[in-house]
Each structure stands twice: as C-alpha cells, then as structure tokens.
Amino acid sequence: MITLTVNARAYEAVVDPDTPLLFVLRDSLGLTGTKYGCGIGQCGACTVLLDGEATRSCQIPAESVGTQSITTIEAIAQDPMGAKVVAAWIGGEVPQCGYCQSGQVMAATGLLKQNPKPSDADIANAMTNLCRCGTYNAIADAVRRAAA
Incomplete structure (x- = not known):
C-alpha cells in the first residue's frame, strides 16, 4: 500500500510499487482527467504537477513520489x-x-x-x-x- 497526497487530499492505494503514477491516478483513484497517450513520456498527455513542477506521470513509479504533492487537472x-x-x-x-x-x-x-x-x-x-x-x-x- 502507498499513500499519496493528490489535490491536497491523502489517498491510499494497493498497487505494485513500480506501477506508474498515471495508472494509480486513473485506475485506483478514479482521477481520469490525466490522460494516457504514449506511455513513454513523449506526448505529455499524462502531465501532472509534482510539488508544482510539470512531470510526465507515465514515467514515474508511484512509490517514488513519496511525500511530494501531486496536482492533477481536476484541481x-x-x-x-x-x-x-x-x-x-x-x-x-x-x-x-x-x-x-x-x-x-x-x-x-x-x-x-x-x-x-x-x-x-x-x-x-x-x-x-x-x-x-x-x-x-x-x-x-x-x-x-x-x-x-
């Protein structure tokens, strides 16, 4: 289980540690505004903010987010x-x-x-x-x- 702070709210998700953040957001948390595009970090459809910095969420394992604040299009x-x-x-x-x-x-x-x-x-x-x-x-x- 991992804990993520998304849109100023704490979420827990049971996922493999190397699951891309994109899929945790979409599939585990139901935040589907972040889109899947290419899956290799090239198109940017999956961009979210990590502590205010634009990040391609398909390329970052969810467990590596740690205590960083995630902002999605929903917020x-x-x-x-x-x-x-x-x-x-x-x-x-x-x-x-x-x-x-x-x-x-x-x-x-x-x-x-x-x-x-x-x-x-x-x-x-x-x-x-x-x-x-x-x-x-x-x-x-x-x-x-x-x-x-």
Missing part, C-alpha cells in the same frame, strides 16, 4: 496560476479535440509557476506536449495571456 483551477491558465485556455478557445489539453494546461501551469514571465523561447522549450490537432499557436498565445 488545477484551485491553484491561482492554474486558474489563470484555465481562463486563458477558455478565453482563447484553445482546445479542438481536447484530448491533450489537460496535459497542456498542466505543463503551462508548471512553466508559469517556475517562470512567471517566460519569453517565446521559454514557452517553446517548456511546451513540448504533442497536440494532434496542431493548436500550438493557440497554446503559446494562451500561455502568453496567462503570464500577462
């Missing part, structure tokens, strides 16, 4: 920076199909928590999540709006 609007990002996403009508957007919002929030005034290069370097709909320009614009 991101409760974070002041996350609320700004969500408002910018809605205001800019960013999503098309929407599948990658929870990971995109989490990556943008993580970026802005680390760097509240990112340059265009900072945004390009941080926003590496894949979007099959190609909304990259709208995503970058939304990050700029959230930072303003």
Whole structure:
C-alpha cells in the first residue's frame, strides 16, 4: 500500500510499487482527467504537477513520489496560476479535440509557476506536449495571456 497526497487530499492505494503514477491516478483513484497517450513520456498527455513542477506521470513509479504533492487537472483551477491558465485556455478557445489539453494546461501551469514571465523561447522549450490537432499557436498565445 502507498499513500499519496493528490489535490491536497491523502489517498491510499494497493498497487505494485513500480506501477506508474498515471495508472494509480486513473485506475485506483478514479482521477481520469490525466490522460494516457504514449506511455513513454513523449506526448505529455499524462502531465501532472509534482510539488508544482510539470512531470510526465507515465514515467514515474508511484512509490517514488513519496511525500511530494501531486496536482492533477481536476484541481488545477484551485491553484491561482492554474486558474489563470484555465481562463486563458477558455478565453482563447484553445482546445479542438481536447484530448491533450489537460496535459497542456498542466505543463503551462508548471512553466508559469517556475517562470512567471517566460519569453517565446521559454514557452517553446517548456511546451513540448504533442497536440494532434496542431493548436500550438493557440497554446503559446494562451500561455502568453496567462503570464500577462
């Protein structure tokens, strides 16, 4: 059994220690806003915040999280920076199909928590999540709006 702090709440889950955090969140805790994309840490659909830093949850064993605080898309609007990002996403009508957007919002929030005034290069370097709909320009614009 492992204990995780997710969205400011303690959860216990009976899982193999090396189970990826993504599957604990989705399958054991029912927090399905974090998406499975590629399973190899490349697409970013599974991005969550670990102590405020954007992390690909498919690549981190749940037991290695320890006492770090996990924030998922379900609670991101409760974070002041996350609320700004969500408002910018809605205001800019960013999503098309929407599948990658929870990971995109989490990556943008993580970026802005680390760097509240990112340059265009900072945004390009941080926003590496894949979007099959190609909304990259709208995503970058939304990050700029959230930072303003």
